[in-house]
Amino acid sequence: MVAISSDVIRGYNDTMILSILLKEPSYGYQISREIKNITEGKYVIKETTLYSAFTRMEKNGYIESFVANQDLEGNGKKRTYYRITNAGRDYYLNKCLEWELTKDVVEKFIQKGEAYGND
Amino acid sequence: MVAISSDVIRGYNDTMILSILLKEPSYGYQISREIKNITEGKYVIKETTLYSAFTRMEKNGYIESFVANQDLEGNGKKRTYYRITNAGRDYYLNKCLEWELTKDVVEKFIQKGEAYGND
DNA sequence: CTGTCATACTACGATAGACGTAGTACGTTT
DNA sequence: AAACGTACTACGTCTATCGTAGTATGACAG
Numbered sequence: 294m295v296a297i298s299s300d301v302i303r304g305y306n307d308t309m310i311l312s313i314l315l316k317e318p319s320y321g322y323q324i325s326r327e328i329k330n331i332t333e334g335k336y337v338i339k340e341t342t343l344y345s346a347f348t349r350m351e352k353n354g355y356i357e358s359f360v361a362n363q364d365l366e367g368n369g370k371k372r373t374y375y376r377i378t379n380a381g382r383d384y385y386l387n388k389c390l391e392w393e394l395t396k397d398v399v400e401k402f403i404q405k406g407e408a409y410g411n412d
Numbered sequence: 413m414v415a416i417s418s419d420v421i422r423g424y425n426d427t428m429i430l431s432i433l434l435k436e437p438s439y440g441y442q443i444s445r446e447i448k449n450i451t452e453g454k455y456v457i458k459e460t461t462l463y464s465a466f467t468r469m470e471k472n473g474y475i476e477s478f479v480a481n482q483d484l485e486g487n488g489k490k491r492t493y494y495r496i497t498n499a500g501r502d503y504y505l506n507k508c509l510e511w512e513l514t515k516d517v518v519e520k521f522i523q524k525g526e527a528y529g530n531d
Numbered sequence: 532c533t534g535t536c537a538t539a540c541t542a543c544g545a546t547a548g549a550c551g552t553a554g555t556a557c558g559t560t561t
Numbered sequence: 562a563a564a565c566g567t568a569c570t571a572c573g574t575c576t577a578t579c580g581t582a583g584t585a586t587g588a589c590a591g
Contacts, residue, residue, distance in 0.1 A: 303422050303548055303577090305518050312521040322567060336517045342549055344569070349548085363558095370557060372568065389522050396515065398455045399424050402431040403508050422548090422577055441538060461578055463540070468577085482587090489586060491539065 306338060306346050307355070308392075311385040314356060314377040321347070321373070347375060355381030425457060425465050426474070427511075430504040433475060433496040440466070440492070466494060474500030 313319055313327050321343055329337050350356045356375045363369025377385075432438055432446050440462055448456050469475045475494045482488025496504070 305521075306549080308518075309521040312523075321569070331520050332517050335513065339550060340569080341551080345548075345550095368558095370568070386523070389524075392518065392522050394454065398451050399427075399511065401450050402424075402428040403511050404431075404505070405508075425577080440540070458579060459540085460580080464577075464579095488588095489539070 305388070305392075306342055307350060308385060308388045309338070310343070310346055310350070311355065311377055311381055311388075314375060315382070315385065318359075318374045318376040320375065347373075350381070351375070353380075353384075354378055355384050424507070424511075425461055426469060427504060427507045428457070429462070429465055429469070430474065430496055430500055430507075433494060434501070434504065437478075437493045437495040439494065466492075469500070470494070472499075472503075473497055474503050 309328055310324055313324050319327070321340075325338055325340070325343055347356065347358070351358055356377055358373050358375050360371055361374055362371055428447055429443055432443050438446070440459075444457055444459070444462055466475065466477070470477055475496055477492050477494050479490055480493055481490055
């Protein structure tokens with residue numbers, strides 16, 4: 294069974310989170326579920342990875358946090374929401390460019406499906 | 413300027429090295445130059461990364477080392493050559509499959525070139 | 532024959548993202 | 562009152578990569 298190793302994704306968890314925050318502010322649990330849904334269950338981010346990414350990215354100025362209740366009337370649980378900043382948008386776009394370059398590099402060393410099973 | 417960060421490549425240096433060893437046994441300096449050539453200078457592996465990859469992969473049984481001279485007459489410098497094992501081939505092919513999966517996952521969060529600059 | 536350069540490494544410590552384990556706390560449902 | 566899902570925080574460990582440094586050999590130039 295082929296699984297996604299953490300080393301591969303390393304450096305792209307932040308990108309995934311930012312990509313979700315591009316649409317609208319969100320919070321930990323929701324982002325986690327979105328990543329799972331978007332990837333059709335192929336990738337599930339670990340809780341500790343997610344929350345430490347928040348801390349790091351807020352420190353770096355890529356996101357901003359604010360606390361809000363579940364609904365507008367002040368009912369339900371309080372949550373920490375995150376909003377992407379302009380610096381975060383720049384970082385995200387740069388990561389997208391980096392990804393294209395990285396993909397080109399790695400793929401020069403990768404054998405595609407067609408190449409298997411000919412011996 | 414977009415550069416390849418080490419975090420992105422993390423976990424794929426081994427794959428690159430194995431991909432080169434698939435063709436024939438080789439040694440540090442040559443592998444380093446091959447990676448640079450194949451990627452047209454886009455990626456240059458660090459010496460320490462390369463040699464620690466050798467140690468790790470030999471320990472894991474993916475490669476085997478042997479010492480040989482530069483030419484058959486026993487002239488020239490002695491070098492440590494590495495040869496891929498069957499376990500190394502399996503590992504490599506598995507990494508190729510993993511790469512396809514990873515690529516699919518990451519790309520769900522990446523904006524392509526067309527999407528830039530429309531605001 | 533002496534110095535410089537390219538080659539061919541080894542040693543060692545630092546970094547940082549990811550992860551394992553654990554625990555807290557609140558709101559809703561049964 | 563208990564159980565479950567949500568919403569976190571704390572803390573230590575792991576490990577691929579990297580920075581810096583140093584060693585040693587052979588080739589080649591002056």
